[in-house]
Amino acid sequence: MRFFKLPNTYWSDRRSRLIAKTGPQGHLVDLYLNSCSMGNYIGIFYLNRDQACLDLSMAESDLMDYVQKFIDLGIVKYDEENEIIWILDAAQHMGQMLAADKRAIGVRADYACVSKNSPLRKEFYIKYAKALTLPNEELGSDETTGTESSFNKAMVREARLRFDGALEMLMALRSDNRQQFSVNADEHVLADAVGIWKEKGHAEATRLILAAMLSNDLDLRVAMGRKPMASTPMRDI
Template sequence: MRDYGKISPKFWTGNTGREIRKAGQEAQLVALYLMTCPGANMLGVYYLPAPHVAHATGSTPEGALKVLRSLAAIGFCTYDEGSEWVWVHEMAAYQVGEQLKPTDNRAKGAEKEWLGFPKLPFLSAFYERYKDALFLPERHDIAPPSEAPSKPLRSQEQEQEQEQEQEQENNSKVEPVGSTALDSPVDSKPGTSKNGSTPNRYADDIHRVFGHWQRVMRHPQAKLDGKRISRIRDRLKDGYTADQLIAAVDGCTRSPHHMGENDRSTRYDDIELICRDAKHVDQFLRLADAPDLTGMSAAARRTATAAQKWLSSEESGNAH
């Protein structure tokens, strides 16, 4: 059970909040309950039978279900009556944050919650909404993003910027990784060659590593071209696992220099660089276990680096 839940003032002043107010006090009460009930979690996706709502709000199960339907029509939530699971659309944005860093422990918590959800009709829409903000991995047991509901969900903040939201939605409609990118160097269908006869042992891992890099580095428009395929495949052939290459990508995010804190203010984060050779992979793998120095002042960075070196020397001495 959570100790507390966050509620934004926009609940009362935003477009969605005003629509809820028009629906009546019972709708406002149930909406508040959805955000604060004991069974809720930080992602706003949880099991909620209508009788539970009725008991907590003093309504009847039929009345609670009617209000849930009205809140869904407004765009505040999605309620699947078959499974009795609810998704409060903007709850994760308020409880967790609009954008996390890949090294944030909350991202790990969000991933754990996400992977634990049963197969639900609205999971594709949830994934599209939060995959980049919370660094959620793909799930193969739900419909791919291309089959997700195309109608955008209204929210307390997004409704005030509908034009900007529509523009961002259009920009995000990029070709899914793996649809044509591997047609030449590696077949786009995992496990087969282009002619369909020769198994390709690296295709799945290449997709996985590249997809993680796209999410972590926030390059959704990046293409999996021949050079990037070749770099990732070569390192897999060297004996590195996909998990190690993914860790190397995460390590790159911990390097201030590679994240743009340099004299040119330029990011050096391409997957080609990370997987250029074994030396680069090893370098970034070491950074994956180092403190995250991005965003620190020069003095704080020197202190953290010195502390890390001291700890390393202590561990090395104890080993002998």
């Protein structure tokens, strides 16, 4: 479980006054972005807009209007193509991190979940690579040595654990919805999940599986690039 710290100056500082001018739900959207289940400690993550609108009881056009206002204020950056949002000051509270800091494993796991296709990932890396001891993006896994190598291995283990957890949750949801998702197709879904992992890596595979669960695509049709099917009883692939 991730905890979001709200300073007692939140409602009175300059940032809050600027947010108040964005509209009556500006603070609600800001607090949501900082505390939602999709987020993380470093403040750059995949924002599932459907889930956000459901959580906030807000139309997508209204949500994105606030996001654009936050962009104009310099509070966030948003990559619409990859649906990655970056809360610009979220990682600053972590300060300068030492390589031996236990938080480094979690930070690297969160960073690994950011789509490599997003230009915001590179911007974040340039700004925080040294402070957060992020792995060298220009080196392959076999080129690192010593402490760097041990932390890379720990990051891979953490990413694998997240992937395994997401996959276990996916299969549990299928089991809870047997009227819609056939047990006979479970084996194929597991094979597809492994295929996504082998093609895209643990972090991206985890992101795709989580997105599939949020959209009730429990047979991973969209994640596998297949056309979504209409909801029918006992769905087989």
